[in-house]
Amino acid sequence: MTALNPLLVELQLRDPEGGPVAFADFAGPLLVVQLVRYFGCLPCQEWLVSLDAAGKELARFGARPLAVGGSADYQARYLQEQRGVTMPLLLDGNQEFRDVVGIGNLGVRLFDPRGLVSYGRALAAGFRPQRVTRDTVRAPGVVILDQHLAVRWSFEGSRIGDYPELSEVLTATARLAAE
Numbered sequence: 001m002t003a004l005n006p007l008l009v010e011l012q013l014r015d016p017e018g019g020p021v022a023f024a025d026f027a028g029p030l031l032v033v034q035l036v037r038y039f040g041c042l043p044c045q046e047w048l049v050s051l052d053a054a055g056k057e058l059a060r061f062g063a064r065p066l067a068v069g070g071s072a073d074y075q076a077r078y079l080q081e082q083r084g085v086t087m088p089l090l091l092d093g094n095q096e097f098r099d100v101v102g103i104g105n106l107g108v109r110l111f112d113p114r115g116l117v118s119y120g121r122a123l124a125a126g127f128r129p130q131r132v133t134r135d136t137v138r139a140p141g142v143v144i145l146d147q148h149l150a151v152r153w154s155f156e157g158s159r160i161g162d163y164p165e166l167s168e169v170l171t172a173t174a175r176l177a178a179e
Contacts, residue, residue: 030058042122101143
C-alpha cells in the first residue's frame with residue numbers, strides 16, 4: 001500500500017474564515033486543485049467559477065474541485081458569498097502547497113500583454129477587480145492529485161490568466177479515474 005504524500009499530509013492551511021484546515025482531510029480518489037495567483041485575480045476568479053460549476057461532472061469520475069491561494073481571505077469569502085462558489089477555498093500564506101506541487105512564479109512573464117486580454121475577457125464576463133495582493137507574481141496552475149496526494153497531472157500557466165481549457169482538465173480527470 002502506498003502512503004500518502006508526507007509533505008501534503010503535514011500541510012496546514014486556512015479556510016476563508018481563518019480556521020485551520022489539514023490538507024490531508026481532502027484526500028480522496030482524485031482532487032482537482034486550482035492554484036490561483038490570489039483570489040481577487042479576475043482571470044483566476046473566472047476560471048474558479050467554471051471549475052466550481054463543473055463539480056457535478058467531476059464527481060462522476062470520483063473527483064472533487066478545490067482552490068488554493070496564498071492570500072486574500074476576504075476575496076475568497078466574496079467568491080463564496082457573492083459568486084456562490086461552493087468548493088473549498090483554502091489559503092496558504094507560505095505557499096507550501098505551491099512548492100510541493102511545483103507551480104512557481106511568473107517572473108517577467110507577469111508583463112506578457114496577453115494577460116491584459118485575460119483581464120479584459122473576465123471584465124466582459126462580469127467579474128470586477130479587487131485589490132491586488134503580494135501574490136500577484138504567482139503563476140496560475142492546476143494539478144490533479146490521486147488518492148495518495150501525488151501529482152498525476154499538472155498545468156503551469158505561462159502568463160496571467162493562462163489556465164487550461166476546462167475540457168482538457170475533465171478529459172485528464174476521466175483518464176486518471178479509468179486507470
